[in-house]
Amino acid sequence: MSKPLIGVTTYLDQARWGVWDMRAALLPAPYPRLVQESGGIAVMLPPDAPEAAAAVVARLDGLVVAGGADVEPVRYGAERDPRTGPPARERDAWELALIDAALASGTPLLGICRGMQLLNVALGGTLVQHLDGHVEAVGVIGRHAVKPVPGSRYASLVPEPAEVPTYHHQAVDRLGAGLAASAHAEDGTVEAVELAAPAWALGVQWHPEMGEDLRVMRGLVEAAAAAGPSSPAPAPRDPVASGGPAEVGTSVS
Numbered sequence: 001m002s003k004p005l006i007g008v009t010t011y012l013d014q015a016r017w018g019v020w021d022m023r024a025a026l027l028p029a030p031y032p033r034l035v036q037e038s039g040g041i042a043v044m045l046p047p048d049a050p051e052a053a054a055a056v057v058a059r060l061d062g063l064v065v066a067g068g069a070d071v072e073p074v075r076y077g078a079e080r081d082p083r084t085g086p087p088a089r090e091r092d093a094w095e096l097a098l099i100d101a102a103l104a105s106g107t108p109l110l111g112i113c114r115g116m117q118l119l120n121v122a123l124g125g126t127l128v129q130h131l132d133g134h135v136e137a138v139g140v141i142g143r144h145a146v147k148p149v150p151g152s153r154y155a156s157l158v159p160e161p162a163e164v165p166t167y168h169h170q171a172v173d174r175l176g177a178g179l180a181a182s183a184h185a186e187d188g189t190v191e192a193v194e195l196a197a198p199a200w201a202l203g204v205q206w207h208p209e210m211g212e213d214l215r216v217m218r219g220l221v222e223a224a225a226a227a228g229p230s231s232p233a234p235a236p237r238d239p240v241a242s243g244g245p246a247e248v249g250t251s252v253s
Helices: 032-038 050-058 089-105 114-123 153-157 214-228
Strands: 004-009 011-017 021-028 042-043 062-065 109-112 143-149 162-164 181-187 192-194 201-204
Touching: 004 011, 004 089, 004 214, 011 089, 032 042, 032 214, 050 089, 062 089, 062 114, 062 181, 062 214, 089 109, 109 114, 109 214, 114 192, 114 201, 143 192, 153 181, 153 192, 153 201, 153 214, 201 214
Parallel strands: 004 042, 004 062, 062 109, 109 201
Antiparallel strands: 011 021, 143 162, 143 181, 181 192, 192 201
């Protein structure tokens, strides 16, 4: 059986390598490593036009929305708190479109940190813009315990309380439509959310890619494999038949 194709979102930022210093599509290496070690094939998804999202998701077996910048508060009807980071509008628009496309098509979806928050926002939920004391030090991954909600999909993957790698200063506030909390921190912060079956959509507030526990990502990869092979790439448009130049296809590799 072929391995499922798992798309992982990336972000655009200034980067340096060799003699070059320019904007690049970035993804920390632990993300694709986690997908690969969990039995999937990882492909990077740089920001694109939102209208391309459905065609991209149609080629995937599963989707990971990675961590990163704070979601712009206007997306959930709030004014910006001074402690909220600068907006990443292009990324917000693209990843919200990917989430919408995955939910509409039944493509298994895992949101990590920002990705969980964006899943909540996509379904009409809101966020707490700042949690005091939740980040131990800037640039340092912390650890804390999360407790699963019995009977949840997350609990079926990780049934016991677990110490997880974490780095976030925002959190889910009001849950989006159809979402249920499936894990909490000791202080009550929502640490995982999910949609009820038959949808396979799970969000975790921590960073599984920074740890050694494969169970959450394996859950996504197994759901993606069970969902069947990804759709074949659409044939390029015939420029003669269409009366104009061929459209440029969207790449997911």
